[in-house]
Amino acid sequence: MAQDQGIERRRFLKLAAGLPIVGGLVAFGSPLLRFLKPNVDPFALITPTTKDAATGEPVVVATMAELVKPWDFKYFVFTQKYPQYTPDGFKTQAVPGVVIRLPAKVRLPWGWLRGSGETPAFAESDIIAFSRICPHLGCIYNFVPEWKEVTSGYGGYVPPPDKRHALMACPCHLSIYDPADPTQPGRVLSGPAPRPPLTFLYKIDGDRILIERVEPGGIA
Amino acid sequence: MASVLASLQEWYRDRRAKLDLFDETMVGQQANPLYLLGPMLYYFLIVTVVSGVILMFWYEPTPAGAYNSILHIQHEVPLGWLIRGIHKYAADGVVICIILRIFRMYFLGEYKKPGELTWIWSFAGLILAMISGITGYLLIWNQRAFWAAKTVLSVPVYFDELTAKIPVIGERFQVGSMIAYLFLGGPAVGAATLTRFYALHFGISIVLLVVAEVFYYRTRRVRLNMSLFPILLFTAMLVLTSYILPAELGRRADPNRTPLPILSDWYFLGLYQYVKYTPPLWAGLGPGLLIGFAMLVPFLDRSKSRRPLDRPFFFVVGVLALVYWLVFTALIMFNIAVIEREPPLVLLGTILVLSLALVWELRHRRRQARAAASAAAPPRRPAGATGHS
Numbered sequence: 092m093a094q095d096q097g098i099e100r101r102r103f104l105k106l107a108a109g110l111p112i113v114g115g116l117v118a119f120g121s122p123l124l125r126f127l128k129p130n131v132d133p134f135a136l137i138t139p140t141t142k143d144a145a146t147g148e149p150v151v152v153a154t155m156a157e158l159v160k161p162w163d164f165k166y167f168v169f170t171q172k173y174p175q176y177t178p179d180g181f182k183t184q185a186v187p188g189v190v191i192r193l194p195a196k197v198r199l200p201w202g203w204l205r206g207s208g209e210t211p212a213f214a215e216s217d218i219i220a221f222s223r224i225c226p227h228l229g230c231i232y233n234f235v236p237e238w239k240e241v242t243s244g245y246g247g248y249v250p251p252p253d254k255r256h257a258l259m260a261c262p263c264h265l266s267i268y269d270p271a272d273p274t275q276p277g278r279v280l281s282g283p284a285p286r287p288p289l290t291f292l293y294k295i296d297g298d299r300i301l302i303e304r305v306e307p308g309g310i311a
Numbered sequence: 312m313a314s315v316l317a318s319l320q321e322w323y324r325d326r327r328a329k330l331d332l333f334d335e336t337m338v339g340q341q342a343n344p345l346y347l348l349g350p351m352l353y354y355f356l357i358v359t360v361v362s363g364v365i366l367m368f369w370y371e372p373t374p375a376g377a378y379n380s381i382l383h384i385q386h387e388v389p390l391g392w393l394i395r396g397i398h399k400y401a402a403d404g405v406v407i408c409i410i411l412r413i414f415r416m417y418f419l420g421e422y423k424k425p426g427e428l429t430w431i432w433s434f435a436g437l438i439l440a441m442i443s444g445i446t447g448y449l450l451i452w453n454q455r456a457f458w459a460a461k462t463v464l465s466v467p468v469y470f471d472e473l474t475a476k477i478p479v480i481g482e483r484f485q486v487g488s489m490i491a492y493l494f495l496g497g498p499a500v501g502a503a504t505l506t507r508f509y510a511l512h513f514g515i516s517i518v519l520l521v522v523a524e525v526f527y528y529r530t531r532r533v534r535l536n537m538s539l540f541p542i543l544l545f546t547a548m549l550v551l552t553s554y555i556l557p558a559e560l561g562r563r564a565d566p567n568r569t570p571l572p573i574l575s576d577w578y579f580l581g582l583y584q585y586v587k588y589t590p591p592l593w594a595g596l597g598p599g600l601l602i603g604f605a606m607l608v609p610f611l612d613r614s615k616s617r618r619p620l621d622r623p624f625f626f627v628v629g630v631l632a633l634v635y636w637l638v639f640t641a642l643i644m645f646n647i648a649v650i651e652r653e654p655p656l657v658l659l660g661t662i663l664v665l666s667l668a669l670v671w672e673l674r675h676r677r678r679q680a681r682a683a684a685s686a687a688a689p690p691r692r693p694a695g696a697t698g699h700s
Contacts, residue, residue, distance in 0.1 A: 127493050137480050139489040143498045168567065175497035182501040187567050227591055230569040244571055246587075246648040262571035263462060264587040265648050274630035280649050285469075285591055310465050310491060311499040 128172055144307060145184075147171035152293075153190050153300045158218060161194035162257045164234050166223070169291065169302050173311055184311045187223040188291055189234045189259075190300055193271045200201050200276055200290050203306045212294060219276055220291035225261040227284040229310050232261035232268070241267060248281045259288070326428035332436075334536040348412040350537040351597060353523070354545060355404035360516045364397035368451065372509045377452035378563045385560060392517050401555065404545070406578050409437045417629045419609070420617030427609035434605050439515050444576055446512040453561030459575050460508070461500050462586075464491045469592040493587020500566070520675065572646045584639035588654040623675050627668035632663065 094252045120132050130142040152167035168185040175182035196217045204211065235241050236257045242249050246265040250258065258280070259268040266282030277287030289306035333353040335346045346454040369388055371380040384391035414424055414431055422430035445463060449456040470487030477484060489499075496503020527534055535542070562570070575583050586594040604611075617627075635657075642648065 130488070134579060138483045140485045140492065143488070143492060145498065155621060173497055173499040175499065175501050175503050176500070176508075177496065177503045182499055182503075184499045184501070185567055193384070198492075207406075228465040228586070229596075230458055230462060230573075233386070233571070244646075246646060246650070247650075248649060262569045262573050263458060263651065283587060283590055283594070310461065310468060310495065 095255055096194065116258045120136065126308060127176070127199050143174050145171040145173045147186070147305060149301055149303045151239055151296075152188070152220070153176065154298050154304050154308060155295070156298065158190065158192040158300075161192055161217075162259075164189055164191040164236070166234070167207075167302070169222075169305055171305070173287070186305055186311060187231050188220055188302065188305075189223055190218065190220040190291075190293070190302075191234065191257075191270050193217045193219060193276075194256075195271070195273065197271065197273055199278045200287065203290075204292060209292070211292060213245060213306070218295075219270065219298065220279055220293050220300070220302060221259070221270065222289040222291065224289065224309060224311065225266060225284065226288050227261065227282070230261050230263035232259055232266070234276050235260050235269075250280060254280060313347050323428075328530075329425040329429070330526065330530070330596065331426070331429045332432055332434070332523065333534075334532045336536065340430070345411075345415055347537055347541060348408050348415065350535050351407060351541070351545065352408040352412065353535060354537070354542065355401045355408060356516070356520070356523075357544075358401040358549065359398060359405055360520055362401060363513070363516065364392050364396050365515075366398055372450065374452060374505060374562055374564075377450060377505060378560075381451050381467060381560060385557070392557055393553050396556075396558045397549045400549050400552050402440075402444065402447065403547075403577075406437075409433065409440055410578070413437060414629070414633065417628070418619050420619070420622070422614075423612070423617060424607040424609075430609050431525065431606055434602070438520070438602065439519060441578060443512055443515045444578065446508040446515075448576055449508045450512065451561065452505070452564045452593060454564055454570055455561050455575065457564035457566065458573055459579070460495075460504060463563075464495050464500075466586075466591065466595045467491045472592055488588040517623060541625050574643065580641040580643050581636040584643040584648065587648045588650060588657065591673050621675070622672075622673040624668045627671070628663060631664055 092185070107300075120278070121136060124133055124139070125133065128139065129137050133162070135141075147169055150167075150169055152169070153165045157163065157165055167188050167190060169188050170183055170185055172181050173184050176179065185195070194217070196215045197219065198215050199211070199219060200215075201211050209214075223231050234257065235244075238250055238255050238258050241258050241260045245260040245262070245267060248267055250267075254269055256271065258265070259270055261284070264283050266284035267280045268284070268288060269280050270276060271276045272278035272280070274289060277290070279285075279287060288309060291302045292304045293300055293302045293308070295301070331349065333349045335349040366384065368383045369380055370390065371377060383394070384394070384395055416426070416433060418428055449460045467490040468488045470490070471485045472487075474486050475481045475486050478700060492498055492505060494504070495501075496507050526532070575582065582598060583599065589597060608625070612622060612625045614625075616622060619626040642653075
């Protein structure tokens, strides 16, 4: 009985001495995290990524004269500033994009604007602008005007008869997208991609196509 | 409670005393070249670290300067090509030795008592070697490296899907993105990524070397348990390979264009094909589970015998892992991946093979039990049947 009490006391003392040490180690965690990721607020362990959003400037990427026929397309680059944990504190990084004239009007997938308070001037169009950063793991995918090139170059996928037109395909993991899907533009036809590519918010200013913003998300 | 702790301590002390990371003194067949893998591993590790430190004299870890400094090392610095070739091929040697050694340990049951800790360390070594590999090849700042870094660090972002399921804080508690950003030094591959990878690449090797040194100091084992001949042979091989097949440079990284096709370093090819087949969350979870399974193998496989055919299930799992690795590697080399057709086949095949392996295992155990029973009945039969309950 007496021995038992002795052990109990020792364990209690160990615990009493150990807790502050554990607490100290935990307290050390936050500054260490801040050393590695300086844009986290002190002790903001619950919201570690809030300050990593990128910002971009509107840019004119094409004129309507360049996108006359169906499947005319133009690659462009939308530049954004990303936080970077270097002495500069930021990094300018291009978001490659493609703007396409589709054969028919589609409902533009601008649902991501809902929270921002902005409302686009139109909801349907036959012009659409995708970010070319693959929503799977971030490679740059290509707009492939000829579907047979998709079959020969991207793993052997043969599209069904109604999808035998220009497609978008990623070299890394062979995700294939249909830019002209009437209900979900950019629909994943094949491959591991979990969702269609991100889209750009654009407006048409006279003859020019002005890219305003890119849908947030993913690694650039 | 205290007794459990004590027996765990006892277990650990015993396994630590019999730890066999490089010297292969815990096995009998010293003459078999398969048992040269441990010392070879240590040899290649040392050569890699030393040549790596020499390369650091010239290397410049900035996006603008990295590729140029490698060009400079390769073509202008006297004997730069040799140091770089030796570094690359010795690093490949490390990976080859670890992989072969792990398969040897697996098929010959060397992970069984008292080899559990050795197995766990070896497997951890493989993972660290692969991390060293991927952080190392970004340093060249070529296309292959750039896209490998970007895709690999996009994988953890999908863990946010898991944390999002936590009520209340889940939506904002993006652990996966945070892991990615910590390694990238921001939400994009850039200057910070390069210095972070550089630090990790160097740090992992140095830490491993220090740990190995402490191990040698405490156990008084032989550092390089092989004769002069293989040492000279491997050195000559490294020099010759570097001369005949100079280490590749690839094309300078271009963040706006992903080349088609694009491959990773050879030991990631199988994993790369797997990532094509699977939803992105499983691209991270799958390898994680595989590592977990591998680490637990010594505790899952309770059979006594070390002969591969005496433990059919684990034997088949090992063969399956080897076959998948080789087949996936072959498929990706030919850029074949029809994602509608192949993953269901692979999955069905796996389930079928594993079920058959289970049947084999059960039949084998029953046969062993019967043999043990009949051996016990007539006392004059030789005790050939190993006890198996």
